Amino acid sequence: MIDSLTFLLAGTLAAATPLIFAAMGELVVEKSGVLNLSIEGLMATGAATGFVVATVTGSAVAGFTAAAFASMLLSFVFAALTLGFLANQVAAGLAVGILGLGTSVLIGKQYEGATIKPIANIDLGFLSDLPIIGKTLFGQDPMVYVGIASVVLITWVLNRTKLGLIIRAVGESPKAANSIGYPVILVRFCAIAFGGAMAGIGGAHLTLSYTPLWAEGLVAGRGWIVVALVVFGTWKAPRIALGAYLFGAVSLLELFVQGQGFAIPSQLMSAMPYIITIIILAIISRDARIIKLNHPASLGVPYTSGE
Amino acid sequence: MTELLKLDGISKIYPSVVANDNIDLSIEKGEIHAILGENGAGKSTLMKLIYGVSQPDRGTIYWRGKAVQVRNPAHARALGIGMVFQHFSLFESMTVVQNISLAVPGSLSDLSKAIIKAAEGFGLPVSPDTLVNSLSVGERQRVEIIRCILQNPKLLIMDEPTSVLPPQGVEMLFDTLRKLAADGCSILYISHKMDEIRSLCDRATVLRDGKLVGTVKPSEETSQSLAKLMIGREIPHASHEAATEDGEVKLRIEQVNHTPKDPFGTPLNSVSLQVRAGEIVGIAGVSGNGQNELMRIISGETLLKPPSNGQITLCGQNTGRLAPMQRRRLGFSFVPEERLGRGAVPDLNLGYNSLLTGLENGLSSMGFIRFGKMKAMADECIAKNDVRCGGNSARASSLSGGNLQKFIVGREMALTPEVLVLSQPTWGVDVGAAAAIREALIKLRDAGxxxxxxxxELEELFEVTDRIHVIFNGHLSDSLPTRGTNAEQIGHWMTGSFVPSTPAAAAS
Incomplete structure (x- = not known):
């Protein structure tokens, strides 16, 4: 029983981490007024790149760095389409997302089905040996903690710093932001680049830690749940993180239930994390006032500096 | 006095129109200088050139004696030029101090102190930690002004600042502006309201059709002479005989309560009114007091929830649950406040826009659009209402706000409605055209x-209406006969004194 609980709790944090990274990136992008739907493709590209580079170099740090850069490069395509050519953000996001899925297959072609030694969990001696909480809180891989730190950091930046105010200003009313002298396109470009890098890191966490192997289609819709998390989490970082952990927990529960031999169709079980996460987030976030306060008013609307 | 800003032969040419033609202007230190002109006279273009939003094609701008090229608004602010826009550039989801910190350097706590200090010094009460979306329009304007003041401007440009204020607010604003001017800050005051310019401004520069008509001392002019300078002819004045009092009640609203879905909307509290055939009933009030909610209920954009929330009767039929198109079939016509997106579709041309409400009034036959008739109707509306545009194929979004409003009002009037409801029909419309719209309203009234x-605009209400209601915080007052009341009484009611439980009522 204690083993099962440890497995569930510790696994939840690990399973949620790829989503946390990608969602924090997407949060910043959406707060700046851009809807980037290519997260699925960006995560896949990061996952493949991270896996290949880490395999070749033997360094997980190199893998994560390369993944961040690869996905950021891909997000530049999205930025060029939406900011440069004022393309529809939804269509451009879908197109770049598909491009990213294709790119990931290309990058990972030689490594299809290969495995890698997952990045090591930290060991804090007796702390990590405590029952249940030891493994959960003090025995994860380092990126899990970086993910948690990113939630705190993004919350702080968006709510407490000038940079955050500027990002929110651009997302609420780009015209007004421009009229008081902020470079709207540049801010949005940087947000998109950051979002791309974070999605890449999230993807790399999948292949370098959570399921240490590369296979086509391994991201399996997590990029889409990230988009849903940001929206249903009403653009508030802590709620989004809560949603990500919920998703992780239900995913783990699925393995657990299967292990116990319950006769529930596996397709239904695989769908559960997505369904339950969205339903619960939608329920806790139905306060119209909070949505109105946090929703970036110009989300998805192209901006031109002309009159 | 020293010269702060000088424009020398400034011209700005757009593809279809010369917006500014060889304009000279000079502003002294500490002067309140008015720019007077109709819509489309080139006031806004000129301000954009001074504020660096766009660049002049010819001519030179001198700032404190030196020729400068104002590259962008940030450069303008660095020079010491601030601007308060007609449409505010505040961010609704942030607090007052956060908004200001985006434009003014300094920590939030320092800024909060500076805001409170400026608020006291210039009579602009506002609290730094309030969210902007909970502020009234007048309070938002104060925030904009404070944001400018904290940047220590030498010149403050105010674009039609009183269009959003109640009469008492206008006086407060003028006090603030006079204090600023006494401190040595020059003010460029854009308006088309002659009375305000006469009471506030030292000098006035008048523009007409992009050209400079002259610079005058407003205190030595009458409102009539200023208006004549501005539009180049005498203003037509709406005739105003008493209404017939025995008309059939065409629109009746009884005890309507309504809580809007929008959390920042104003709930309506037991609103009742009636409008007879052959009379004009006015509703006065500062915007944001429930006008919008009431209009949506009358137009059918919001449906009443049965049965306890009152009743709307249109031409004798209970319509509280009818869709907008069904109400229009009964002879109802509506001119909303927002022109783009509600009164007209921005991306469609004027022809198609006349189709929006005219489809069931002769512009279609057996399900097909009658394009010839549609264009003819749009052309007629353009000609009749002096809409300045590129013909019936001009996109609605290409027209200035005032011109588009003339088109929309004309379009609705052409439908020969039995009940016509208008919200801010002359807001942003130039003096000549506004007078024409008012005259047309009286003609319609006399036709029943x-x-x-x-x-x-109280002046407008007093000019055309027969009875006036006042709306405040979702409460509607009883009506007063227009000829039996005065602006003071209505202005007092506009602060809520007719509602039993407000502080203003307790004080009176």
């Missing part, structure tokens, strides 16, 4: 149309 007019 029941008209409900929501307006923030």
């Amino acid at each position: 149309v029941a008209i409900l007019l929501v307006s923030e």
